[in-house]
Amino acid sequence: MDPHLDLDVAVVGGGPAGLQAALTIGRVHRRAALFDDGRYRNATVAHMHNVASHDGTPPAEFRAAARAELAAYDTVEVRTERVERIRPAEAGGFVLTTGSGEDVGAAAVVLATGMRDVLPAVEGLGALWGDLAAACPFCHGHEAAGRRVGILGAVAAPHQSRILRPVAGSLVVLPHEDDAPDDLPEGVEVVTGRVARAGRDGDEVVLTLEGGRQERVAALFVAPRAVQAAPFAEQLGLELNPSGGxxxxxxxxxxxxxxxxxxxxxxxxxxxxxxxxxxxxMAGGQLAASSALMGLLAAGR
Structure with a gap:
C-alpha cells in the first residue's frame, strides 16, 4: 500500500450490492471499508421477494446477516458513516471525506449507493410506498393474487398490465395526469381523472380522484422517476445514461x-x-468489486 492510501477499495453503500462487493474483496484479503449511512431504497419494504433462499426475508434481517458474515474477514471494516465527497487524489487513488470530516484514501472505489424514487404528486402515496404501493410486479405482485390491482400512470401501464394479468383477479389503470394508453390487454379497466389522494383502509388502497370518486385496489403499481441517491456521479464527472443511471x-x-x-x-x-x-x-456488486481488484492488479498493487 502507498502511504497516502488507507484502503485498497472503498465500498460506498450498504445495501445488497455494497455488502456483496465487500464480501468479494474480503475473500481475497484486500483491505476494504464498507461505508453505510443507513439509508436504503427498500427501507419501507417489510419483506424481500424473488430472492432464492430469502423469499420473504425482512431487508433489515438480510443486511444484519450479511454484516455478521463480513465480521469473519479481518481486512474488511464496516463503518456506519456517510461519505460526503469523493475526489481523485493527486498522488493517485481517491480521497473520501466522511460526515465527520475525516479523509480516507483508497486505491479504488466501488459505488453502490443506489437510486432514490421520486413518486407522482399524490397525497399519501409515500406512506404506502414499499407496502401496498410498489414498482415491481415480480417483488410485490403475488401478494395481491386474485384481487383487484391498480396501475397508476399511463407510461408503464401496458407493460405492467401484461405481467400482472395472470396474477390479478382484475386490473384497473388510472392514467392520472396522462392520456389513457390505447394498447392495453383486453379486459383491463381504465378510470380517467387525476388521482388526488391515496390512503389505506385495512389491506386495501383507497384512491380518491379529483371530484370525489373513489377506487379500491389490493395493490397499486407505480413507475416512479429514479434519481441518484448520492452526489458522487456528479462529483466525479461520471458518464450517465439517459435514464440517470x-x-x-x-x-x-x-x-x-x-x-x-x-x-x-x-x-x-x-x-x-x-x-x-x-x-x-448483488451480482452487480460482485462484478464491480472484481473489476476494482483487477484494476489494482493491473496497476501492480
Missing amino acids: IRVDELGRTSLPGVSAGGDLAHLAALPMPMVSVVQA
Missing part, C-alpha cells in the same frame, strides 16, 4: 478509471434503465 461497461467499470459501480445506480448503455432487484444488485 451511471453508465458502466460489461465489467461494471465507469467512465473514470478506478471507479466501478454496482446495483441499481448503474447499468449498461444497451439497457433502457437499471435492473431493480436484490439479486441483480
Whole structure:
C-alpha cells in the first residue's frame, strides 16, 4: 500500500450490492471499508421477494446477516458513516471525506449507493410506498393474487398490465395526469381523472380522484422517476445514461478509471434503465468489486 492510501477499495453503500462487493474483496484479503449511512431504497419494504433462499426475508434481517458474515474477514471494516465527497487524489487513488470530516484514501472505489424514487404528486402515496404501493410486479405482485390491482400512470401501464394479468383477479389503470394508453390487454379497466389522494383502509388502497370518486385496489403499481441517491456521479464527472443511471461497461467499470459501480445506480448503455432487484444488485456488486481488484492488479498493487 502507498502511504497516502488507507484502503485498497472503498465500498460506498450498504445495501445488497455494497455488502456483496465487500464480501468479494474480503475473500481475497484486500483491505476494504464498507461505508453505510443507513439509508436504503427498500427501507419501507417489510419483506424481500424473488430472492432464492430469502423469499420473504425482512431487508433489515438480510443486511444484519450479511454484516455478521463480513465480521469473519479481518481486512474488511464496516463503518456506519456517510461519505460526503469523493475526489481523485493527486498522488493517485481517491480521497473520501466522511460526515465527520475525516479523509480516507483508497486505491479504488466501488459505488453502490443506489437510486432514490421520486413518486407522482399524490397525497399519501409515500406512506404506502414499499407496502401496498410498489414498482415491481415480480417483488410485490403475488401478494395481491386474485384481487383487484391498480396501475397508476399511463407510461408503464401496458407493460405492467401484461405481467400482472395472470396474477390479478382484475386490473384497473388510472392514467392520472396522462392520456389513457390505447394498447392495453383486453379486459383491463381504465378510470380517467387525476388521482388526488391515496390512503389505506385495512389491506386495501383507497384512491380518491379529483371530484370525489373513489377506487379500491389490493395493490397499486407505480413507475416512479429514479434519481441518484448520492452526489458522487456528479462529483466525479461520471458518464450517465439517459435514464440517470451511471453508465458502466460489461465489467461494471465507469467512465473514470478506478471507479466501478454496482446495483441499481448503474447499468449498461444497451439497457433502457437499471435492473431493480436484490439479486441483480448483488451480482452487480460482485462484478464491480472484481473489476476494482483487477484494476489494482493491473496497476501492480
